[in-house]
Amino acid sequence: MGHYSFKLPDLGEGIVESEVVDWYVSVGDTVEEDQHIADVMTDKATVELSAPVSGVIRNVGCEAGAMLAVGAELVLIETEGEGNAPEPTAQPAKAEPAVPAQPAAVAEPEPEIMAPVQKTTISHVPGRHEVLAAPSVRRRAREEDIDLGVVPGTGPAGRITNSDLDNFIAAGGMQAALPVSNLRAARSATTEVPIRGLRRMIAQKMVQSKRNIPHYSYIEEVDVSALEELRQHLNQNRKPHQPKLTLLPFIMQALTKVLPEFPFCNARYDDEREVLTQYEAVHIGIATMTEKGLMVPVVKHGESLDIWQSAAELSRIADAARDGSAKADELTGSTITITSLGAIGGIASTPVINAPETSIIGVNKLQERPVVHNGEIVVRKMMNLSSSFDHRVVDGYDAALMVQALKRLLENPASIFV
Structure with a gap:
């Protein structure tokens, strides 16, 4: 029994750090060699990273949305074979987000675009189920003036997909879902959407372009x-x-x-x-x-x-x-x-x-x-x-x-x- 420390690889193009966009494993999961474990953003491309060995995930280097330096530990895997890392003194129950070191002095500070690493807030509508939906689905629902709280979701854990929206609209939409007295009811739900992955990259490039280019x-x-x-x-x-x-x-x-x-x-x-x-x-x-x-x-x-x-x-x-x-x-x-x-x-x-x-x-x-x-x-x-x-x-x-x-x-x- 050993421990294998999988470091964030050099993805080329002079990159010194990358954003871990999505995790497909968590601490305690059993993985097979070459199993897809994470997506990492580099410039505009998303790179899929796979487990180098089979075993059990004992630590992940950061939460989804955080930046990780090249060479930093991405995951620690407990494996049947011989590992490349010493026995950990303590096995963390939960990954903590990586905190980038701050320089002693900055001549011209960059605007803070990086989003907080907490996950998207789930909207709560009184008397209805929790709403799980991707940002693109929420945006479409807003454009169609649809309350996602009344849309049946068929995805994992009840997640609402674009197909669910199509079926809801085809069945009559809000007119069929709500009584007339509720059609003009006030809405109060809010959603926090972390700006990360490609959206973060777009934001950074747009700011850079508009600031530097007349x-x-x-x-x-x-x-x-x-x-x-x-x-x-x-x-x-x-x-x-x-x-x-x-x-x-x-x-x-x-x-x-x-x-x-x-x-x-x-x-x-x-x-x-x-x-x-x-x-x-x-x-x-x-x-x-x-x-x-x-x-x-x-x-x-x-x-x-x-x-x-x-x-x-x-x-x-x-x-x-x-x-x-x-x-x-x-x-x-x-x-x-x-x-x-x-x-x-x-x-x-x-x-x-x-x-x-x-x-x-x-x-x-x-x-x-x-x-x-x-x-x-x-x-x-x-x-x-x-x-x-x-x-x-x-x-x-x-x-x-x-x-x-x-x-x-x-x-x-x-x-x-x-």
């Missing part, structure tokens, strides 16, 4: 009537193996044509070294909403892809980001980013630059509007591009020229393929 935003409307005709024609005549085309592959193709003329917009800026690296390759980040939050999978070497390949790769990496199968390499290395909210994209937006890039192209919703075309007022399909640039290295005049060049290609789509 954003310059430029908004221009684009007549995409001809582009929409071409897109519909190509979709109607595509081959069975070819993916359906949205607007994004056309914008990606247009960017690969435009960016060689504006290399400072297809670049990454190193703040510390004060060096701008310009790229001939066009690695396009695609801002993608997932259940865990915003992720930016990357279409590598967009300049080497045709329109169909662009659409296929765009679909592949977006699906990988949503289902959690995206690899670290597929979530890093972008040189410019496209962000789009599709039909809810609004009239204009001011997208935040995906640091250390220098440019981001925001796509707003397409809508029919009356415009002056060839001297007449006609209805055309219009869409605004809302773009942001790092004003330290991209002058406003040059940013405007880049967007205008992109506009010309999108309004004359045949030129994209010349």
